[in-house]
Amino acid sequence: MKTYTGNPSLMRDMNRANVLDIIRLVGPITQTQISKILSLQPSTILRIVNDLVHEELVAESGKVEAGAKGGRRASLLELNAKGAFAIGVDLGSDDIIAVLMDLSGQIVSEASMPFPEKSEPEPILQTVKAAIQGLLDSGLAPIDRVMGIGVSIPGKVDSVAGVSVYAIHFQDWSNVPVSQVLEEAFQLPVYIEHDIRSMAFGEMWFGTECQNMICLGFRRGIGLGIVMNGELYQGANQFAGDVGHVVVDPDGPLCSCGRHGCLEAMASERAVIAKYRQRLQHGQGPVTIAHLYEEVKHGTPEVIELVQETASHMGKILADLVRIFDPERIIIGGNCMATSPEFLAWIRSSFESHQPNYADPETTVETTIFGENSMAIGAAAIILSKLFEPSRTGGN
Numbered sequence: 337m338k339t340y341t342g343n344p345s346l347m348r349d350m351n352r353a354n355v356l357d358i359i360r361l362v363g364p365i366t367q368t369q370i371s372k373i374l375s376l377q378p379s380t381i382l383r384i385v386n387d388l389v390h391e392e393l394v395a396e397s398g399k400v401e402a403g404a405k406g407g408r409r410a411s412l413l414e415l416n417a418k419g420a421f422a423i424g425v426d427l428g429s430d431d432i433i434a435v436l437m438d439l440s441g442q443i444v445s446e447a448s449m450p451f452p453e454k455s456e457p458e459p460i461l462q463t464v465k466a467a468i469q470g471l472l473d474s475g476l477a478p479i480d481r482v483m484g485i486g487v488s489i490p491g492k493v494d495s496v497a498g499v500s501v502y503a504i505h506f507q508d509w510s511n512v513p514v515s516q517v518l519e520e521a522f523q524l525p526v527y528i529e530h531d532i533r534s535m536a537f538g539e540m541w542f543g544t545e546c547q548n549m550i551c552l553g554f555r556r557g558i559g560l561g562i563v564m565n566g567e568l569y570q571g572a573n574q575f576a577g578d579v580g581h582v583v584v585d586p587d588g589p590l591c592s593c594g595r596h597g598c599l600e601a602m603a604s605e606r607a608v609i610a611k612y613r614q615r616l617q618h619g620q621g622p623v624t625i626a627h628l629y630e631e632v633k634h635g636t637p638e639v640i641e642l643v644q645e646t647a648s649h650m651g652k653i654l655a656d657l658v659r660i661f662d663p664e665r666i667i668i669g670g671n672c673m674a675t676s677p678e679f680l681a682w683i684r685s686s687f688e689s690h691q692p693n694y695a696d697p698e699t700t701v702e703t704t705i706f707g708e709n710s711m712a713i714g715a716a717a718i719i720l721s722k723l724f725e726p727s728r729t730g731g732n
């Protein structure tokens with residue numbers, strides 16, 4: 337992320353970051369309780385809390401119950417949901433999705449815009465700008481309270497440079513400086529992240545609070561977001577989680593990466609739709625994954641078989657990933673996934689059938705709690721999370 341231009345005083349010192357984080361995680365909470373948890377002087381806590389209240393990031397939400405001895409009742413503190421906002425954009429869905437989210441994770445406004453006909457950088461970024469501008473113009477968040485813009489993008493993303501290295505779903509898309517373009521347009525900090533890693537971050541920040549979790553994204557491609565010890569795992573080259581290019585059948589179809597039988601070539605949304613066209617001799621008309629889920633509900637045997645095959649590949653890879661990562665939880669997300677309990681049930685069934693006999697039966701497969709917006713919410717959550725970091729990691 338580039339330098340914060342918004343409000344540098346929000347990012348000042350570590351104690352302050354810790355106090356804010358404790359209020360986020362434990363609140364409503366009293367100053368005395370914060371002081372005990374952080375082993376900090378009550379006077380330090382008082383000063384920090386006063387600052388946070390003054391900045392409207394924290395608010396009093398009531399008083400503790402009166403004790404037997406009476407006396408002054410301490411104030412309970414919690415985050416002020418309307419004290420900070422972030423915008424999250426997702427470029428990995430069928431449409432461009434943008435959300436304006438408050439500090440509590442509540443979406444206050446959202447926009448969904450179709451991709452432009454030409455899926456090249458210029459028209460796509462123009463559409464993204466229009467979506468963001470619409471949210472800023474909604475008047476639902478004071479502009480000086482919007483902390484930044486997070487963008488989730490499929491493919492390879494260099495979050496440090498703010499560059500989308502490639503995304504095979506788009507045309508002429510190579511080393512696109514997404515952060516720079518949007519920072520110049522809006523004068524706000526911008527952070528870009530891989531779409532499934534964004535989803536994993538959102539689940540961790542607002543959802544499960546799991547310290548160890550894997551999130552599988554079933555979209556046009558297939559990706560993995562890995563949360564290890566409460567942090568998003570990026571890998572040495574920011575390419576961790578590229579599970580779509582794990583070979584599951586060396587004799588399988590040619591993959592976009594030049595090899596044969598990658599998971600993505602066997603079981604991604606694109607692969608399933610391609611197989612559907614081939615097997616059912618369905619021409620070039622628009623077919624979406626939602627359409628196939630509908631056919632499953634209607635009991636079309638060929639489509640059921642197709643979706644079961646896909647679920648089988650996904651369940652197996654999840655069983656393998658559990659052996660590697662030992663997560664508390666597995667989350668899967670994808671376009672319209674919530675509309676197909678059948679698909680989820682088949683993934684679970686395959687996952688269970690591929691377990692070794694010593695496996696921990698506690699590991700469950702769930703769908704994302706945020707549905708279609710999970711990647712945009714995750715991208716916005718990354719921006720909000722910067723408030724909770726000490727300033728030494730908040731800038732640059």
Ligand SMILES: [Zn+2]
Pocket residue numbers: 580581582591592593594595598600601
């Ligand atoms: Zn591949």
